Amino acid sequence: MADDWTEKYRPQSLNDIVGNPSAAATMRQWAEQWNRGAPPKRALVLMGTPGIGKTSSAEALARDMGWGIVEMNASDQRTGEAIRNVALRASYFNTFDDDGNFMSVKDGGMKLVVLDEADSLFGNADRGAMPVINELIKCARQPVILIVNDFYELSRKSSAVKTETVQISFRKPTASAVQNVLAKICRAEGVDIDPLAISKIAENANGDLRAAIRDLESLAYGYGSVTSEDASVLTGRVVRKDMYALMDAVFRKKDPQLAFHTYNEVDEDPGTVALWMEENIPYECHSTGDLVRCCERLSRADVYLGRIMKRQNYGFMSYARDMMTSGIPEALHSKKVTCDRFRFPQYLMKMSRSKSSRSLRRSLCQKLGYLTHNSGSRIQNDCYDFYRTMAMSDPEFRVMLVRDAGLEPEELGFLIDQKMDSKQVKQAFEEAFPKEEKEPKKTSPRKKASKKEQGLDFAVPEKKEEPAAKTQTSVGKTVPDPEVRGPSEKAVTDDKGSMKADDASAKTTPAPPKKTQKSLFDF
Numbered sequence: 001m002a003d004d005w006t007e008k009y010r011p012q013s014l015n016d017i018v019g020n021p022s023a024a025a026t027m028r029q030w031a032e033q034w035n036r037g038a039p040p041k042r043a044l045v046l047m048g049t050p051g052i053g054k055t056s057s058a059e060a061l062a063r064d065m066g067w068g069i070v071e072m073n074a075s076d077q078r079t080g081e082a083i084r085n086v087a088l089r090a091s092y093f094n095t096f097d098d099d100g101n102f103m104s105v106k107d108g109g110m111k112l113v114v115l116d117e118a119d120s121l122f123g124n125a126d127r128g129a130m131p132v133i134n135e136l137i138k139c140a141r142q143p144v145i146l147i148v149n150d151f152y153e154l155s156r157k158s159s160a161v162k163t164e165t166v167q168i169s170f171r172k173p174t175a176s177a178v179q180n181v182l183a184k185i186c187r188a189e190g191v192d193i194d195p196l197a198i199s200k201i202a203e204n205a206n207g208d209l210r211a212a213i214r215d216l217e218s219l220a221y222g223y224g225s226v227t228s229e230d231a232s233v234l235t236g237r238v239v240r241k242d243m244y245a246l247m248d249a250v251f252r253k254k255d256p257q258l259a260f261h262t263y264n265e266v267d268e269d270p271g272t273v274a275l276w277m278e279e280n281i282p283y284e285c286h287s288t289g290d291l292v293r294c295c296e297r298l299s300r301a302d303v304y305l306g307r308i309m310k311r312q313n314y315g316f317m318s319y320a321r322d323m324m325t326s327g328i329p330e331a332l333h334s335k336k337v338t339c340d341r342f343r344f345p346q347y348l349m350k351m352s353r354s355k356s357s358r359s360l361r362r363s364l365c366q367k368l369g370y371l372t373h374n375s376g377s378r379i380q381n382d383c384y385d386f387y388r389t390m391a392m393s394d395p396e397f398r399v400m401l402v403r404d405a406g407l408e409p410e411e412l413g414f415l416i417d418q419k420m421d422s423k424q425v426k427q428a429f430e431e432a433f434p435k436e437e438k439e440p441k442k443t444s445p446r447k448k449a450s451k452k453e454q455g456l457d458f459a460v461p462e463k464k465e466e467p468a469a470k471t472q473t474s475v476g477k478t479v480p481d482p483e484v485r486g487p488s489e490k491a492v493t494d495d496k497g498s499m500k501a502d503d504a505s506a507k508t509t510p511a512p513p514k515k516t517q518k519s520l521f522d523f
């Protein structure tokens with residue numbers, strides 16, 4: 001199938017990119033630094049709205065420099081592991097040419113690693129991606145380009161993205177630049193087009209060149225000519241705006257109507273918008289009166305949002321929205337404006353930084369709750385400090401937590417404020433699972449030998465492992481049994497005093513060691 005026109009007319013060199021000459025120049029400079037060795041900032045971030053030539057520029061740069069290209073976009077699987085396997089590896093190692101021959105970086109075997117739509121990379125499906133991206137940014141041995149529509153979305157997840165990359169902002173091409181591209185395509189395709197139609201298509205695209213080319217192709221398809229009436233079927237596109245546009249409308253333009261409309265184009269929940277307002281109000285108000293009025297409007301909005309949550313009455317939403325958007329610029333009487341950048345809400349930053357420790361704490365509390373017949377939140381609110389103090393001061397208690405609650409090394413490390421590979425954590429695991437008990441499979445050859453020794457020359461059916469076998473804990477509760485809980489499994493036979501396995505395997509199982517370790521009741 002023939003390429004659509006956007007692919008057919010994709011720029012082949014940076015010189016063919018319409019608009020953004022300074023962005024192209026910065027890209028070239030950065031690329032030339034790579035030819036002399038790794039520059040201080042190894043990654044480039046290209047940001048801007050869709051369809052204005054970011055991906056095309058990255059590909060054109062690689063072509064201009066004679067580099068290979070490794071691309072990962074949203075349609076690829078982009079978990080941390082996948083990025084490590086593809087992008088990070090490609091950035092670390094020397095490359096292969098198209099025939100599969102090894103090429104060293106010295107021979108010009110440079111490879112550009114491109115992560116497209118990097119701002120939409122960090123959902124559940126892309127788990128673990130962030131640490132790998134950070135590594136890529138800091139340590140890549142090959143040039144890396146991250147492409148984003150929304151830089152703020154990416155930068156809130158990583159400070160390295162903010163400080164250790166070269167950031168290039170792509171602007172939308174002007175309507176006349178879009179018209180020139182469309183006219184050129186029409187000439188090449190032999191399409192007879194009315195100049196008015198060209199300007200209608202360009203205006204409607206609002207700087208999105210890809211959209212403009214697609215609109216032109218669909219109008220010209222099968223006819224070979226486009227009139228201005230044909231172009232009038234195009235309707236306005238909805239363009240999403242970011243929080244900075246809303247902040248600008250509220251605090252810099254101080255225009256209640258513009259603020260109201262911009263809010264509708266921002267894809268954020270009202271709670272987040274309120275946080276942005278709260279963070280920026282103190283810096284944007286230039287008189288006490290302004291500050292008091294703005295805080296008053298914001299607190300009103302907050303009351304309405306609270307009522308929505310409490311009563312699920314979404315009728316209050318319009319009041320909350322009006323107070324936050326039109327209300328605040330209307331409350332700003334001073335004509336002065338601040339020239340600083342808008343501030344990202346501290347609360348969101350802290351929550352995002354503490355995300356992994358909060359989830360670790362939650363899973364830890366759930367395990368402790370399971371062990372002690374409590375809910376995870378009860379442990380978190382009432383007993384967490386008790387467990388923490390006990391675990392910090394008593395090594396035997398740590399062993400019991402590992403053995404009976406099934407804590408993972410990072411959970412135990414978190415509880416006692418140590419790294420997961422610290423001496424205390426290692427020791428607790430070694431004592432909870434002595435070596436021969438930890439790896440039951442390795443003991444099987446010995447088992448067979450002992451059967452022979454006993455003269456059992458018939459086939460003894462192996463005891464099948466239940467996929468979700470349960471282990472009885474020392475407090476009499478059953479917990480799902482991960483493989484690692486070998487010793488606890490033995491406790492089942494101990495406590496109940498009956499052997500479930502058949503006689504033969506019972507004979508070959510070494511007698512359980514005398515129980516010397518403490519259970520929770522002993523503490």
Ligand SMILES: Nc1ncnc2c1ncn2[C@@H]1O[C@H](COP(=O)(O)OP(=O)(O)OP(=O)(O)O)[C@@H](O)[C@H]1O
Nearest residue numbers: 006009010017018050051052053054055056209210
């Ligand atoms: N500045 C430009 N100059 C020439 N052609 C362009 C330009 N911008 C976009 N195009 C055309 O639009 C198509 C899509 O552009 P590209 O994929 O580079 O956009 P993008 O900014 O990376 O968009 P997205 O963020 O959605 O990936 C290109 O194949 C090309 O035909």
